[in-house]
Structures are given as C-alpha cells and as structure tokens.
Amino acid sequence: MTPEIDEAREAALSAIGHADTVADLERVVAEHLGKRGALAGLKKGLGAIDDADARRAAGAAMHASRTALEEAIEARRGELGGVETELRIAEEQLDLTEFRSDGSRGHLHIVTQAWQRLEDVFLGLGFSVAEGPEVETDWHNFEALNMGEGHPARGEFDTLFVDHVPPGGRLGTTLLRTHTSPVQIRTMLTQEPPIYVVAPGRVFRRDTPDATHMPVFHQIEGLVVDRGISMTDLAGTIEAFTKAFFGAGFTSRLRPSYFPFTEPSAEFDIQRPDGSWLELGGCGMVHPAVIRAGGLDPDEWSGFAFGFGIDRMAVMRHGVADIRDMYVNDIRFIEQF
Numbered sequence: 001m002t003p004e005i006d007e008a009r010e011a012a013l014s015a016i017g018h019a020d021t022v023a024d025l026e027r028v029v030a031e032h033l034g035k036r037g038a039l040a041g042l043k044k045g046l047g048a049i050d051d052a053d054a055r056r057a058a059g060a061a062m063h064a065s066r067t068a069l070e071e072a073i074e075a076r077r078g079e080l081g082g083v084e085t086e087l088r089i090a091e092e093q094l095d096l097t098e099f100r101s102d103g104s105r106g107h108l109h110i111v112t113q114a115w116q117r118l119e120d121v122f123l124g125l126g127f128s129v130a131e132g133p134e135v136e137t138d139w140h141n142f143e144a145l146n147m148g149e150g151h152p153a154r155g156e157f158d159t160l161f162v163d164h165v166p167p168g169g170r171l172g173t174t175l176l177r178t179h180t181s182p183v184q185i186r187t188m189l190t191q192e193p194p195i196y197v198v199a200p201g202r203v204f205r206r207d208t209p210d211a212t213h214m215p216v217f218h219q220i221e222g223l224v225v226d227r228g229i230s231m232t233d234l235a236g237t238i239e240a241f242t243k244a245f246f247g248a249g250f251t252s253r254l255r256p257s258y259f260p261f262t263e264p265s266a267e268f269d270i271q272r273p274d275g276s277w278l279e280l281g282g283c284g285m286v287h288p289a290v291i292r293a294g295g296l297d298p299d300e301w302s303g304f305a306f307g308f309g310i311d312r313m314a315v316m317r318h319g320v321a322d323i324r325d326m327y328v329n330d331i332r333f334i335e336q337f
C-alpha cells in the first residue's frame with residue numbers, strides 16, 4: 001500500500017504548494033486530509049493488510065505522510081498569511097504623498113503674479129522695492145501724511161485699530177495701515193535722497209466684503225524724491241509704466257484731484273486700445289509738509305508719489321467678476337489661471 005500512500009502524499013503536497021490564498025489552502029486541506037480524502041480512505045484499509053510487516057510499513061508511511069503534510073500546510077499557511085497581511089496593509093494604506101504626473105504643479109496666486117509683474121516693471125524703470133510694517137502708528141499712517149487729528153480725510157479710511165498702547169502713548173494710535181503711503185515716510189526717514197522706490201503691500205480697511213471690496217487688499221506705492229522733480233516727471237513715469245505694464249496700445253492721463261499728502265494732486269487713468277478710460281490710482285507732487293515729516297528740506301528736495309490697487313490689476317487682467325473669489329481658495333477658481 002506504501003506506493004498509494006506516497007502517491008496521495010505527493011498529490012496533497014502539490015495541491016498545498018499551488019494554493020495561493022489561505023482560503024484556497026483550507027479547501028485543499030479538507031479535500032486531501034479530510035474524512036473523504038485519499039489518505040483517510042487508505043488509512044481505513046490499513047487494518048485489512050494481512051502481512052504484519054507490510055501493515056507496519058504502511059502504518060509508518062501513513063504517519064510520516066501526515067507529519068510531512070501537516071508541516072507543509074503550516075509552512076504554506078504562514079507564507080500565505082504573511083502575503084495576505086501585506087496585501088491588506090497595502091490596500092488600506094492612505095497615500096498622503098499625492099502627486100500629479102500631468103505636468104500641472106500649481107502656480108502663484110493671481111494677486112501675487114500681478115504684484116511681481118508690477119515690481120518687475122518698476123525695477124525696469126530704475127526703482128527699487130521698499131517695505132514697511134502692516135501694523136502702523138497713526139503718526140506714520142495719517143499725521144506725517146498731512147492728515148492731522150480731526151482731518152476730515154481720516155474719516156474716508158475706515159481704520160481698524162489695534163488694541164495696543166505704545167509706551168508713553170495712548171489707545172487708538174496703533175492701527176492696521178489703511179494704505180501703503182506710510183512707507184513714503186519710513187523711506188524718507190531711513191534713506192538719503194535721491195529716492196526712487198515702489199512699496200507693494202497689504203492694507204486694511206473696515207469694509208464688508210462685496211464684489212468690489214475686501215477688508216484686506218493690496219496696494220503699490222511709488223515715491224520719488226530728488227532735486228528739481230516736477231509734474232512732467234510724474235506724468236512721464238506714469239506713461240512709461242502704462243506702456244510697459246499694459247502694452248504699447250495703452251496710454252495714460254492725469255485728472256486734477258485732491259489728496260492731503262500731495263499738492264497738486266491728480267488721479268491717473270489709462271486708456272485701453274478700444275478708447276475706453278479706466279481709473280487706476282492717485283498721485284501728485286509730494287506735499288512740502290510730508291517732505292518735512294520725512295526729515296528732509298522741501299526747499300532742497302521735491303518729489304512725486306502715486307498709489308494704486310494691485311487686486312484690481314489682477315481683476316482686470318483676468319476678468320474676475322467678484323473680487324471675493326480671489327480669497328476663498330476654491331481650487332476650481334484658482335486652477336483657471
């Protein structure tokens with residue numbers, strides 16, 4: 001009977017080796033080692049072997065086969081179990097390193113793009129970039145810009161005050177800058193003329209957000225202080241900027257206006273190639289009181305200044321209908337640009 005036992009063992013070993021899941025293996029075990037398996041059938045026949053030696057030999061072969069098969073099953077179960085655990089871990093793993101292989105890797109926000117292009121154009125015109133703090137004193141933001149306490153123009157800036165009492169000062173004199181103009185003062189106080197700077201930055205006003213207003217927005221300020229600067233230098237600079245930034249088909253004009261920190265003051269508009277005019281910002285000759293607040297002698301130095309909104313540039317360039325869309329971080333909006 002030994003050859004039949006060997007045959008049954010080999011068949012079972014082969015099936016065990018071919019089982020490729022734990023469930024498959026259990027099925028093989030039931031089939032080959034269960035009550036209806038070949039080995040079970042042979043075992044029943046052991047008692048019927050008359051020859052004692054042959055019976056003993058067959059019994060030993062049966063025992064050895066069972067032992068060998070049980071070892072093989074354990075080994076295979078270990079292998080398959082390990083593989084399955086790995087597979088399950090792999091399947092359940094969260095991939096936190098998502099990357100895109102389609103070449104789109106994100107880009108700068110459209111306001112940042114406008115900001116950087118503006119800087120580039122002014123750097124090309126010979127300006128350098130200046131900076132100032134976002135939390136300002138009311139002296140830099142108003143007083144030094146010829147808007148003393150009680151000046152009606154202060155009311156036009158819906159100022160956000162900071163809950164801070166400066167040493168020796170009082171509450172209500174620390175604020176979030178309402179415009180980039182205080183950088184004019186800080187620059188004059190720290191740099192020797194000639195001064196040719198632009199100061200892009202974040203500004204704040206107590207405004208309820210709507211399609212054209214945000215309480216936080218961006219401006220770029222320009223300041224030139226040199227000897228013998230006149231209104232024509234201002235007009236020429238605005239015109240050179242307009243052509244460099246918008247294109248050769250655009251032109252600019254100044255319209256008389258009023259700002260406390262410039263005299264005379266103007267608003268500047270640009271004309272699009274289709275002939276339509278668009279109001280861009282304010283400008284003027286720096287008021288002598290402002291030059292003086294900057295620590296300079298207005299009889300020796302004169303200059304011009306201008307300021308306008310950066311967000312509007314991005315809105316115009318990309319045809320954004322609602323300025324709030326630029327600040328809600330909706331990927332469907334951001335991805336368009």
Ligand code: DAH
Pocket residue numbers: 178179180181221222259261262281282283284305306307308
């Ligand atoms: N600071 C003004 C504002 O926020 C804009 C402005 C007007 C800036 C005239 C200037 C200027 O430098 O000369 O409305």
